[in-house]
Amino acid sequence: MPTYAIRVNGERHQVEAPAEMPLLWVLRDLIGLTGTKYGCGRSQCGACTVQLDGSPVRSCGLRISRVGDRSITTIEGVSVGGLNAVQRAWVAAEVPQCGYCQPGQVMAATALLTENPNPTDADIDEAMSGNICRCGTYQRIRQAIHTAAEEG
Amino acid sequence: MTNVQKLDRREFVKLGAAAGGGLLLGVSFPGSARADALGILTPDGAEVFHPNAFIRLDTDGSLTIWCGKADMGQGVRTSLPMIVADEMDADWSRVTSVQADAHPSKYGRQMTVGSSSVRGGGWMGLRQAGAAAREMLVAAGAAALAVPRSELRTESGSVIHERSGRSLGYGELASAAAELPVPESPRLKSPDQFTLIGTPVPQVDSTPKVTGEATFGIDVRVPGMLFATVAKPMILGGSLERMDEAAARAVPGVRHVVRISSGVAVVADNTWAAFEGANALECQWTGDFTMSSLDITRHNERLLESAGAIAREEGNAGAALAAAAETVEATYEVPYLAHATMEPMNCTAHVQADRCELWAPTQNPQGAQSTAARLTGLPIESVTAHVTYLGCGWGRRSRPDFVEDAVETAMAVGGPVQVVWSREEDMRNDQYRPASMIRFRGAVAGGRLGAFSARVAGPPLGVTDGGGRGGGGVDRNAVDGVVSMTYTIPNLLVDYSRSNVQVPTGYWRSVGPSGNTFMVESFIDELALAAGVDPLEFRLQMLGDHPRMKHVLEVVADMADWGGSVPAGRGRGIGIVEDKGGIVAQIAEVSVDEGEVRVHRVWCAADCGQIIHPGIVDAQLTGSIVTGLTMALYGEITIENGRVVQSNFHDYQMLRMRGMPRVAVHVVDSREDPGGVGEPAVPAIAPAVTNAVFALTGERIRKLPIRLSQEAASGR
Known part of the structure; x- marks a missing residue:
């Protein structure tokens, strides 16, 4: 092998x-x-x-x-010594429900913000639509991404 | 809602001093914990008193509250301890919430289904537990300070004597309190005295869920553990006729191929090798079930032709319909649905000669424990069942079939094993939300609904186990959402024709109303049209006996400015339901975009009684809307020659970010006893959407998922 x-x-x-x-x-x-x-x-x-x-x-x-x-x-x-801006925004907005998909969501959102520090809703749709959340946390994910973007 | 007689039978059990001399308090209700070995369960625990607290107050003032229910995103590890801590006047910052293992009785009924963790007995039991602890601490404080109890008050983890300016922390009083008798009927707070209940305290597990540290069932790692998966019959209800396992064994990393009750377990050094091994197995499956979806529809249609068992009857609908100058008739249909929890079914088991240890993402901890005891022959106390985080539940995890797989596999290989179903096995071996149909008839006159009949045809839940709940040939889940309709109609008849089609059926988020409310609330819209009355007005005039529902409907209408202007190219529809103790009304605004329905906005008003955590309630209602939209727009499991066609998210689609509407939620302030919040916002969104589609296109959707005709799809 x-x-x-x-x-x-x-x-x-x-x-x-x-x-x-x-x-x-x-x-x-x-x-x-x-x-x-x-x-x-x-x-x-x-x-x-x-x-x-x-x-x-x-x-x-x-x-x-x-x-x-x-x-x-x-x-x-994805973060060193505490939570990164995306994770902080996730916690502040209490995005997770069951939480299973959230590591993937955080990884996708962190990558999005690295590439595009101020994403529009359309940018978020584009970048995040590959990540399913069966609990339906999308609205808070969107909000948290904007929050993380504002905090830079 | 709370059964006072049952509360009188309540029994606090003092379990003695905790380590370090603290106070250890349990609350139990003898006989309340049923071992649901088969996982056939009560969908609403309303009649059952099932407190689920277990409290430990240490001498340093730290307070540990065990959560007997399972967390699948509904936040019980936060909300249940909040209830205890509030009545106790505890310092929330000193509270640690711990997930309880399964226990036959200690935590009451641990089955976590039917939006029942808070409502019904759970809420009262937790309050009683907190209040009892508080009274014991006050009594201990009175003795320590040599003052009458009546001069003491409690706040944030302290007993305070205002007059002398002295106070004692709960930790300081814990040992003395533990010596005192548990009060028989501790005094509960009035709602205006709540300090935690109704407030958005930070949830206890948001951080581990964003760092990857939260341990789901699939994340359990036990030293020496092997990884397995199971190949199951492709034919529903089928069995293995013959297999050639040589190719599977040849896959690098595969260690064992073993027959178990449900199929063939392939055990390997890692999950991927197990999946590859299962793919390489050559299995010949056999089974008697050969129906296809079209046959099932035809079967249900035939059942609609003859009268069923009467589920609800008021007045004389038959005569009133026969006498009516004109009637409205329509037949509706919903398909089977898979749960498709994000985390596929899995369980880790370690079976030894004298004990068994399980790690299970289960909604049914006691069922997992009793299942393992039955399979191993071990006494129940020798089975430890740890409850992990659950990657969604939806009712699917109330069945212990995945636990059986793990225990049998672990017994066969003689060491710890984690069994993970592939997504494909998960989707094809579900207990599906039943496919069913309703034929409606209604007669309107003078703008009012005078007669209404609904004949429901479909299988009960648990049909492959001979299921069916409720008497007189009526499966209460199959007709729930129709029988529970709250409209006042002078002549009303609901009957039920049972189907025995052998597709496994089970509890799926919101259960009966998930499909029935779509059918009922769409037909109500048809009747409103026939009556020439606005759909909102039509509903309001039939809700005179239900002021809470009427209010919620008025609130949502205000939120959306119903009757006001609607943007060009959009349509709006409305739906309402009372389900599992929660009342939810929704208005959806849709357009047709490139031939498909697009939902832009949803307004949601809810009355869930007293709420515990507003953030959780908002999340549950919004998430339920996603569930309902996914069902309305995409949800369909089809059967072809006895086999489930869909296998993964490419052909069983989910609503994604780009399809997420703007959702506005308003929760009505209420001091009524808590109702459910995890399910009631699921059922009414689909009809709100289809009613909106009708308003926009003139096309009435009578079958889910929504498939527009060419005319409607191309716009008018």
């Missing part, structure tokens, strides 16, 4: 995995970072969203062999 050296949240990990194993399961089951969630396995729901060099990707659809030396950020590493 091949071995891959990947960089997750600034740390290097050696993992032994089949080339086609999705990053999602490498993170969850081999490295033990369970904040990234399994929802569909087909890049349909966004629960597994992580960032690859800062861009949001669905880790369930990304084979370990395709990661290369790009830097992976998961929910566990």
Whole structure:
């Protein structure tokens, strides 16, 4: 079985995995970072969203062999020393209901704000529509993104 | 709502001093905890007194409150401790909320369904528990300060003697309080004395839910644990005829392939290897069920042809309809729905010779525990069932089938195992919201509804287990939302024709009204049109006996300025329901955009009685609207030759951010006993939308999900 050296949240990990194993399961089951969630396995729901060099990707659809030396950020590493602006806004607005999809939502929103510090509602629709929330927290997500944008 | 007689039978059980000499107080109600081994459950716990508190006050003043109910986003880990802490006059900043493990009796009925965690007995039990603790602390304070109790008051975790300017913290009094008898009937606060109830205290678990630290069932990690999944019959109710497991075993990382009751478990070093192994299995499934969705519709249509069991009757609808100069008739239909919880079914189990430990995202902790006891043969006290966070519940997690999978698999491999269903298995092995139909007849005269009949045809819940609740051939869930209609109609008949189509059915958020209210409230709009009366006015005139409903309807009409101008190209519709103790009215504003219905705005007014946490209530109502919109716009499970067609979110779609309307929620101030908040905003949004579609296009939607005709889709 091949071995891959990947960089997750600034740390290097050696993992032994089949080339086609999705990053999602490498993170969850081999490295033990369970904040990234399994929802569909087909890049349909966004629960597994992580960032690859800062861009949001669905880790369930990304084979370990395709990661290369790009830097992976998961929910566990998205903020250093406390919550980031998106997470603070999420808590202030009490976005989470069940909370299962929220790591993916936070990863997608953080990536959005990095790329576009002042997103319009249309920008938010575009960036966040890949992330399903079955509890229906969308309205608060929208509000929290605007709040996080204002706080910069 | 609260049953006072049952409260008289209440029994506080003092469980002795806590570690460190603190006060440990439980509240229990003997006989209230039923072990729902099969998971067939009471959808509304209104009649059952099920307190669920367990309180520990330590000598340092820290207060721990165990939450016996499961958290699936409805915020019980915050709201239930709030109730206890308020009556106790505790310092909220010193409260720690802890998720309770399953216990046959300690926490009362732990089944978390039917929007019942607060309403009914739960609320009163928690208040009684807090009030009893407070009175014990006051008594201890009176002794310590040598003053009469009547001179003492309590506030934020202290007993205060105003006159002498002295006060004692609860922690200081905990040990002495623990020695005192538990008061029989502690005095409860009046609503104007509440300090926490009704306020937006920060929820206890928002932070772990945004950092990834919250542990859901799928996140449990036990040393030495293997990962598994289950291949289940493709045919509903089917079984395995034959399998070739060689290819599965050849998948790197696969350790075991074992037969279990529900199918074949593939056990591996990681979840992905287990999924790959299950995909590689060659299974031949067999089963008798060969119906398709069209057959099921035809079957229900046939059931509509003959009279069913009478579920509700007032006046003589048959005669009144026969005598009417003109009647309105329509047949409505709703499909099967999957729950599609964000976190697929899963459970982790470790079975040893003398004990079993479970970690389960379950709405039914006691059912999980008793299921494991039954399968392992262990006594119930040897089964520890931890309740994790639940990635949505929706009623799906009240069934312990996924617990059975984990326990059987763990027994087969002899070590800790986590069983995770793939999304595909989850969607194809659900207990679906039933597909059903209603044939309505109504007669209006002089602008009023004089006669109304509704014949409901569909399966009961739990149909594959011979299900059906309620007597006289009427399944009470199948007709809920029709029978519970609150309009005053002189001649009214509801009857029910049971279907036994063997598609598994179960509780789905808001249960009966999820479909029935769409059908009822759409037909009411048809009748309003026939009567020549505005849909709002038509409803108001039939709600004279229900002032709370009438008020909510008036509030929502004000919010939306019903009757005022509507933007060009948009239509508005209205719907209302009373469900699980909550009253919710909604107005939707829609357009047709590129052939599809787009919902732009929703106004929602609700009367849920006394609310505990306004932020949670707002979230539940808004989230329920998303549930209802998803159902109205997309929700449909179809059956083809006995197999579920849909498998994942690409063909079972969810409302997404771009489809989210602007939602305005107003909760009516109320001192009535708490009602449900987790479900009542689900049922009426679909008819608000379809009534809006009618207002805009003239097309009456009588079947969900909404599919516009070509004319309506192209705009008029």
